[in-house]
Amino acid sequence: MSVVTKCIGAAKKVKHRFEAQIKANTPVYVSPVRRIERVKTDERVVAMTFDDGPSRMLPNPQGEHKKGLTMDLVDTLERYGAKGTFDVVGSTAGNYPDEPGKPGSASWGGKKYDHYPDIGHDGEGGAQVCREEIDRLISGGHEITSHTYAHVLYGWKPLVYGRRHYLGDIEKAAADLEKLHTLLKERHGYTIRLSRPPHYVDRIAPGLSSYDALALMGYQYMAASFDGAGWLPLSSYEAEVEATWRPLEKALSEDPNSLCGQIIFQKDGFNMARRTPIADGLEKQLKLLTEAGYRVATVSELMELSPFADLGQGDGAFEAAKKLVQNGYCPAYRDNTVRPEAAMTLGELCETVFGWEAAKMRVERILQKSGPWPSGLEAAHPYGAAVELAMERGCVPRAGKFDPNAPVTGEALAAFCKALYGKTPEVPEKLNRGAVLTLLAESI
Numbered sequence: 001m002s003v004v005t006k007c008i009g010a011a012k013k014v015k016h017r018f019e020a021q022i023k024a025n026t027p028v029y030v031s032p033v034r035r036i037e038r039v040k041t042d043e044r045v046v047a048m049t050f051d052d053g054p055s056r057m058l059p060n061p062q063g064e065h066k067k068g069l070t071m072d073l074v075d076t077l078e079r080y081g082a083k084g085t086f087d088v089v090g091s092t093a094g095n096y097p098d099e100p101g102k103p104g105s106a107s108w109g110g111k112k113y114d115h116y117p118d119i120g121h122d123g124e125g126g127a128q129v130c131r132e133e134i135d136r137l138i139s140g141g142h143e144i145t146s147h148t149y150a151h152v153l154y155g156w157k158p159l160v161y162g163r164r165h166y167l168g169d170i171e172k173a174a175a176d177l178e179k180l181h182t183l184l185k186e187r188h189g190y191t192i193r194l195s196r197p198p199h200y201v202d203r204i205a206p207g208l209s210s211y212d213a214l215a216l217m218g219y220q221y222m223a224a225s226f227d228g229a230g231w232l233p234l235s236s237y238e239a240e241v242e243a244t245w246r247p248l249e250k251a252l253s254e255d256p257n258s259l260c261g262q263i264i265f266q267k268d269g270f271n272m273a274r275r276t277p278i279a280d281g282l283e284k285q286l287k288l289l290t291e292a293g294y295r296v297a298t299v300s301e302l303m304e305l306s307p308f309a310d311l312g313q314g315d316g317a318f319e320a321a322k323k324l325v326q327n328g329y330c331p332a333y334r335d336n337t338v339r340p341e342a343a344m345t346l347g348e349l350c351e352t353v354f355g356w357e358a359a360k361m362r363v364e365r366i367l368q369k370s371g372p373w374p375s376g377l378e379a380a381h382p383y384g385a386a387v388e389l390a391m392e393r394g395c396v397p398r399a400g401k402f403d404p405n406a407p408v409t410g411e412a413l414a415a416f417c418k419a420l421y422g423k424t425p426e427v428p429e430k431l432n433r434g435a436v437l438t439l440l441a442e443s444i
Contacts, residue, residue, distance in 0.1 A: 030333055036223060054137070059276040070137075071136065090148070095151075103274060135188065170205060194299060195221065237277060306318070310337040365379045413431065421444070
């Protein structure tokens with residue numbers, strides 16, 4: 001293993017510890033956009049995602065492979081009856097002027113920008129030029145998700161990509177997402193519903209993030225819970241191929257059910273050493289999963305089993321929460337948990353009902369620097385716009401300063417539902433989140 005690889009691996013571990021600490025100390029809010037890393041299910045079903053394609057370039061090393069990388073991966077998946085989720089870019093042809101970085105470094109694919117499938121070969125990758133590959137994915141029943149059109153960072157990431165160009169503007173981020181969405185819709189009749197931000201960089205500008213951009217598109221945030229490796233350069237190609245399947249083998253040997261509901265991260269492109277170990281590693285991965293009794297489905301198919309990380313078939317409040325999602329409500333937190341036993345606050349109740357409608361209002365208020373909401377909540381407050389909508393509809397009183405952290409009482413819930421549905425429901429005595437969500441589902 002090279003010194004560069006060791007440094008990258010160490011930096012990744014430090015980053016994960018740092019992010020875990022931040023996550024532990026960051027409040028979690030109810031949100032229309034949920035980060036989908038894995039879902040709760042007892043079925044042996046797993047999803048495989050492939051970033052950065054489609055690509056016409058041949059695998060490297062080519063070996064016995066005769067097709068471009070994307071078509072090669074599709075053939076391998078279909079030999080096992082598997083469905084992949086391909087997180088595609090539109091085109092990186094506009095990401096110039098630029099020059100290649102050092103192989104094995106984070107800037108291998110360009111010092112200022114990313115170039116897929118590789119710098120100088122932009123015309124051989126991306127949905128804009130790979131029309132045949134996109135059609136093949138759709139006809140094969142695979143899923144297509146958005147990795148943005150140009151694969152430009154949303155915001156500044158100083159630790160790893162401090163010299164990279166970034167958008168830093170939610171309107172630019174939304175326009176980039178819309179460009180790829182329109183391409184797939186108008187040319188292929190395909191509607192994208194999920195997106196993964198480039199390099200998982202979420203912060204766009206003060207008060208705004210990738211979650212706001214995805215909310216404007218009506219997307220969910222597709223993350224992952226299991227690293228299929230292959231992206232990290234190792235001492236040899238053989239070592240890189242082994243790295244794609246060895247952790248999977250270990251996880252299944254320790255607990256055959258450990259992959260249930262997980263989303264695996266992979267690359268439909270070159271790794272940092274400009275090699276494609278996934279081309280030879282995918283076969284071994286699929287063989288291991290098949291032998292363990294797993295079905296490889298798309299992420300959307302996985303979410304049909306359960307949209308949530310902590311609720312699955314048979315759990316209390318599951319059917320209610322799922323019905324609410326299907327009807328445009330927002331019953332879960334940003335981390336995709338429902339937490340049915342927790343207490344529900346008034347702010348959460350407003351966001352649960354009005355979250356999607358409120359998302360655009362919140363962005364507009366922040367961009368216009370309009371100051372606090374009439375409720376007294378700050379412009380960037382996660383529930384500010386939803387509370388305003390609830391007040392406009394008479395669901396909560398406008399008098400006095402609104403406390404979004406106040407618990408939902410039986411009286412407040414009855415008044416909320418009376419204004420929203422035109423009838424006063426029988427409010428259950430135990431008012432945890434699960435009970436409130438069940439009542440809302442019964443009322444719509």
